[in-house]
Amino acid sequence: QVQLVQSGAEVKKPGASVKVSCKVSGYTLTELSMHWVRQAPGKGLEWMGGFDPEDGETIYAQKFQGRVTMTEDTSTDTAYMELSSLRSEDTAVYYCATKNYGDYYFDYWGQGTLVTVSS
């Protein structure tokens, strides 16, 4: 059973960066394809990017290209999502979510991290 535990809520000023972590237990990061999905208040789910095992690379949604960086520390089985140049529209709950290799669905989710961008 995979468990994903995310870091706590953050409050940032416009223009700043935020880095959210997602600690994996029950599996190792190398066995999973890690992705990030966000949800603005009262809105739907929006995929930001994740690891594509077919290419062996992390791919990002075009909307976030140049502003988001997703990394992994396999020594601690922790994934990170860093979003820069924050604006108020980035206020959202950010989720990490995993897929097994070869699957196209997210079967495990973190509890979510609220990032608030406010001056």
Place this chain on the structure above:
Amino acid sequence: DIQMTQSPSSLSASVGDRVTITCQASQDISNYLNWYQQKPGKAPKLLIYDASNLETGVPSRFSGSGSGTDFTFTISSLQPEDIATYYCQQYDLFGGGTKVEIK
């Protein structure tokens, strides 16, 4: 780019009613369509994967069908604990969600 159209955006039904939600893709996506349930303040939960497969532990009143471009999610007998927003998903794209309420 593939577009996903989910409908309705909300619905109200009585306990015991049959509830149906649809998701339409703008092009053939085979059976690569998944359904999630999200309760307020909680992370989404996978219910149905690959269009019609019930995730382990999910009650059998939930089901999914379809292939190609048209997909259906059904709750055969709505229960009070099913109050949530439901999303379809194909690869990197989510439908807009359907909020299910009790009448």
